[in-house]
Amino acid sequence: MGNYLLRRLLIAVPSLLGISLILFTVLALAPGDPFEDLATNPNVPAEVRLALRASLGLDDPVWQRYLHWLGSMLQGNWGFSFVSRIDVDTLIWQRLPVTIAIIGASQILALMVALPVGILAAVKPYSWFDRIASTMAFVGFSLPTFFTGVLFILVFSIELGWLPFVFRADISETGWQWWVEQIKQSIMPVAVLGLFQAASWMRYVRSSVLDVIRLDYVSTARSKGLAERAVVMKHVVRNALIPVVTLIALQLPQLFGGAIVTEQIFRIPGIGSLLIDAILRNDTPVVMAVTFVLSALVIIFNLLADVVYGWLDPRISYT
Amino acid sequence: MAGSTPASATPERASPRSLTPWAEAWRRFKRHRLAYWSLWVLGLLVLGVLLGPLVYKVGINDIDFQARLAPPSWKHPLGTDDLGRDLLARVLYGGRISLAVGMAAMLIAITVGVIIGAIAGISRGWLDAALMWVTDLFLSLPQLPLLLLLIFLFRETLKNLFGLEVGIFLLIVVVIGGFRWMPVARLVRAQFFSLREKEFVEAARALGASTSRQVVRHILPNALGPVIVAATIDVQAAIIAESTLSFLGLGFPPDIPTWGRILYDGRDYMDLAPYWVLFPGLAIFITVLTISFIGDGLRDALDPRRVL
Numbered sequence: 001m002g003n004y005l006l007r008r009l010l011i012a013v014p015s016l017l018g019i020s021l022i023l024f025t026v027l028a029l030a031p032g033d034p035f036e037d038l039a040t041n042p043n044v045p046a047e048v049r050l051a052l053r054a055s056l057g058l059d060d061p062v063w064q065r066y067l068h069w070l071g072s073m074l075q076g077n078w079g080f081s082f083v084s085r086i087d088v089d090t091l092i093w094q095r096l097p098v099t100i101a102i103i104g105a106s107q108i109l110a111l112m113v114a115l116p117v118g119i120l121a122a123v124k125p126y127s128w129f130d131r132i133a134s135t136m137a138f139v140g141f142s143l144p145t146f147f148t149g150v151l152f153i154l155v156f157s158i159e160l161g162w163l164p165f166v167f168r169a170d171i172s173e174t175g176w177q178w179w180v181e182q183i184k185q186s187i188m189p190v191a192v193l194g195l196f197q198a199a200s201w202m203r204y205v206r207s208s209v210l211d212v213i214r215l216d217y218v219s220t221a222r223s224k225g226l227a228e229r230a231v232v233m234k235h236v237v238r239n240a241l242i243p244v245v246t247l248i249a250l251q252l253p254q255l256f257g258g259a260i261v262t263e264q265i266f267r268i269p270g271i272g273s274l275l276i277d278a279i280l281r282n283d284t285p286v287v288m289a290v291t292f293v294l295s296a297l298v299i300i301f302n303l304l305a306d307v308v309y310g311w312l313d314p315r316i317s318y319t
Numbered sequence: 320m321a322g323s324t325p326a327s328a329t330p331e332r333a334s335p336r337s338l339t340p341w342a343e344a345w346r347r348f349k350r351h352r353l354a355y356w357s358l359w360v361l362g363l364l365v366l367g368v369l370l371g372p373l374v375y376k377v378g379i380n381d382i383d384f385q386a387r388l389a390p391p392s393w394k395h396p397l398g399t400d401d402l403g404r405d406l407l408a409r410v411l412y413g414g415r416i417s418l419a420v421g422m423a424a425m426l427i428a429i430t431v432g433v434i435i436g437a438i439a440g441i442s443r444g445w446l447d448a449a450l451m452w453v454t455d456l457f458l459s460l461p462q463l464p465l466l467l468l469l470i471f472l473f474r475e476t477l478k479n480l481f482g483l484e485v486g487i488f489l490l491i492v493v494v495i496g497g498f499r500w501m502p503v504a505r506l507v508r509a510q511f512f513s514l515r516e517k518e519f520v521e522a523a524r525a526l527g528a529s530t531s532r533q534v535v536r537h538i539l540p541n542a543l544g545p546v547i548v549a550a551t552i553d554v555q556a557a558i559i560a561e562s563t564l565s566f567l568g569l570g571f572p573p574d575i576p577t578w579g580r581i582l583y584d585g586r587d588y589m590d591l592a593p594y595w596v597l598f599p600g601l602a603i604f605i606t607v608l609t610i611s612f613i614g615d616g617l618r619d620a621l622d623p624r625r626v627l
Contacts, residue, residue: 014452015455015456015459018452018453018456019456019459019460022456022460026465026468026469026472135353138608138611138612138615139608141611142604142607142608142611143604143607144559144562144563144604144607146562146563146566146579146582147582147600147604150582150586150589150596150600151600153589154589154593154596154597158589158590158593250458253458253460253461254462254463256461256463256464257461257462257464257563260463260464260567261463261563261566261567264566264567265586275464275467276467276567276569279467279468279471279569280568287468287471290464291461291464291465291468294461294464295459295460295461298459298460298461299459302459
């Protein structure tokens, strides 16, 4: 097991390096200069500007700048936000928990919807339930998250007035009242993200279960006299889930995209809205760090998926 | 595989007489009723977007303060926005841009994907491994953050180079297409792996066909089916990506209405004018949904192993 993990880690490292290289190339190729403000400021003499550039290493060759940047990223020295005037890592640690909580809750919701619906649809293919579920799935992933978000706000906040549509980070209530408010304001973002995920996962689960359910060993299990429930749960689902795990892991990058959109709609102070704010305000260190953190998260979750994969499928040897 | 299940519940029947492959595909496609009707709906929508502005002659930027935030009426079938601009005209015009972005980004994604997939699929060894490593790397990039980053960084340069509209259009199309080629590349590579060992390719090789001839004349045409399906999905994904960018305020500038941009503008007036966000949203939804169904139908129609 340790060996297997180590090997997966060794594969993950070059990917991280590759991503950092891509990010840095984008930034190095980009026009625009962080010292533009200084250049147009008549109070700053040209020599001072040039000295400042040299002291920050902006005139070094590209590869030196890359190594320098990578070194400080790895040491946890992520720079200083131009706009907020605090360290980027503090900023990110402030924003990350909300995002992780919303994404995590929406994934649980998505699994709770997609698994039972997908399995039931596959057990009786082309039944009414299957047709309705499949059509709903198509509708679900054809509705972009920004439109469902807007629809939810229209219906539940504006028409019915049940749920607040602005996410508040500073809820004044304490104790259980705090939890009530917190859950109330999280329902819509979690539902928007979760149902969108559930729609595409349901199709994966369905087709994967369909692939397995007609195999010979399932017929054997049935002819042993096992109850249909036991056959489906113990024999079919466990094997059918193996490809689903990979597909779920592969979809993670898109999930962060969805999170950015939902955070923007409901004004959630998470890492996605931090990114958008930073982009709109030209706050380069924050933009780079956030993009890097999101990429790193994707790779970490891919690694986790590999581990789960090995646990689900004993045929994959750990050695 | 022992248990193969057709993707749709269509009755099995042997075709009575031999047809050309495309006629056969069309016959299979028509069996998928949802896909067939989606084709009609999408066709009407595209026609409306293309011909609509020729018939419905209201300017997209005609400001009429008398009719600010007017609900749908005979004069303004979809209502007006906060400057009194006619929403039907804007939705029709926005549709042209959204569809154009979808098609152009799809073409880029397919071209890059087919080229990379074909090179990886026909060459063995390190070139294949390197190309697949790059593909996997791109697959694990968080797309939306990078899209935002790229557009933010390169917007001004392209605006200066090609002018406002063309510059932004090029940037958005290239960036969206540049992040969609990976699935196509993997698909094409997998197809190449099985096709290049088939007898007919071997026969071509034995007759002395060069590698490029084998690829272009023999392997690629047979790998086309899944690529066409992937292309429909790419159009849909590109339309969603463009509207997402516009919705985040980082797509086309405000005076060029796209469906996402109209939605974004209408967001602040949801309580006063819900129709402002509903109509562009519905337009995106119908387009994406019909393309999904058509893709599903094509998947059934173009897979020759499937008996329909």
